[in-house]
Amino acid sequence: MWRRVASLSSFISSSSSSSFVAQTASRLNTWESLTTGIPHQENGVSVPKEKNPFITFVLGGPGSGKGTQCIKIVETFGFKHLSAGDLLRREIASNSADGAMILNTIKEGKIVPSQVTVKLIQKEMESSGSNKFLIDGFPRTEENRVSFERIIGVEPNVVLFFDCPEEEMVKRLLNRNQGRVDDNLETIKKRLKVFEALSLPVINYYSHRGKLYTIKAVGTEDEIFEQVRPIFTAFEVCSASTMILQAQ
Numbered sequence: 001m002w003r004r005v006a007s008l009s010s011f012i013s014s015s016s017s018s019s020f021v022a023q024t025a026s027r028l029n030t031w032e033s034l035t036t037g038i039p040h041q042e043n044g045v046s047v048p049k050e051k052n053p054f055i056t057f058v059l060g061g062p063g064s065g066k067g068t069q070c071i072k073i074v075e076t077f078g079f080k081h082l083s084a085g086d087l088l089r090r091e092i093a094s095n096s097a098d099g100a101m102i103l104n105t106i107k108e109g110k111i112v113p114s115q116v117t118v119k120l121i122q123k124e125m126e127s128s129g130s131n132k133f134l135i136d137g138f139p140r141t142e143e144n145r146v147s148f149e150r151i152i153g154v155e156p157n158v159v160l161f162f163d164c165p166e167e168e169m170v171k172r173l174l175n176r177n178q179g180r181v182d183d184n185l186e187t188i189k190k191r192l193k194v195f196e197a198l199s200l201p202v203i204n205y206y207s208h209r210g211k212l213y214t215i216k217a218v219g220t221e222d223e224i225f226e227q228v229r230p231i232f233t234a235f236e237v238c239s240a241s242t243m244i245l246q247a248q
């Protein structure tokens with residue numbers, strides 16, 4: 001491990017994203033121990049999990065630009081994008097057994113029970129054939145977070161937080177124009193309260209775990225993406241370096 005980090009030093013000294021690479025190299029230590037070391041519960045028996053996926057949680061208030069930036073991340077870095085909100089809206093559209101409950105919850109700006117959302121995410125992860133996921137708009141509560149870790153059995157590698165002033169978020173949501181049942185002032189006010197009371201604690205949790213990258217989510221879409229880009233570039237550099245060293 002020390003060899004791998006040391007081997008990055010020439011890149012670090014010449015890179016404009018040097019602090020990200022150095023930070024990432026150290027965070028990758030955590031990642032490697034997570035991907036190879038954590039015992040995985042299966043039928044009550046603890047078995048070592050060979051290789052876990054690379055998971056990014058994309059968090060931020062309603063209208064902070066999560067979905068918009070996810071599209072850019074996918075274009076540039078090739079993740080599988082899973083929007084929890086889109087999965088829930090798909091359940092409503094398909095008239096599933098939970099559809100009516102989900103619709104009412106979204107209209108009220110409340111949070112759908114964790115088990116429902118995690119099951120939908122799990123199904124998409126399993127059928128995707130991908131090993132790199134952007135999970136957008138989830139977890140929104142501490143209960144969501146714990147439920148994901150228990151059911152999926154892994155923690156995220158990276159957590160992005162799009163930090164945007166309320167006034168800007170409200171303006172964007174009122175102009176979103178996608179015909180959503182929750183893009184009205186009454187529901188938006190409720191969603192902002194839920195974000196502060198239930199979602200901010202999740203963001204604080206990942207900050208303490210050293211996994212949080214805070215993005216100032218004001219400015220043009222491109223300006224914001226230029227804050228996001230170096231984070232994933234650094235992870236790519238670190239994982240390429242690991243592969244080279246493993247091949248030696």
Ligand SMILES: Nc1ncnc2c1ncn2[C@@H]1O[C@H](COP(=O)(O)OP(=O)(O)O)[C@@H](O)[C@H]1O
Nearest residue numbers: 062063064065066067068172175176219220221
């Ligand atoms: N940087 C930005 N500046 C202005 N409007 C933006 C920006 N990023 C996104 N938007 C717009 O704001 C609205 C909400 O963005 P979206 O990506 O759906 O946010 P979220 O997924 O966090 O709710 C959309 O209409 C989107 O086009």
Ligand SMILES: O=c1ccn([C@@H]2O[C@H](COP(=O)(O)OP(=O)(O)O)[C@@H](O)[C@H]2O)c(=O)[nH]1
Nearest residue numbers: 062063084085105106109110111112137138
């Ligand atoms: O994990 C989730 C994600 C979304 N939602 C519900 O779906 C709504 C819309 O979520 P989405 O992520 O699409 O909204 P955005 O933040 O992108 O505007 C939320 O307000 C919640 O009511 C939920 O209950 N759990």
Ligand SMILES: [Mg+2]
Nearest residue numbers: 066067085137
């Ligand atoms: Mg969204």
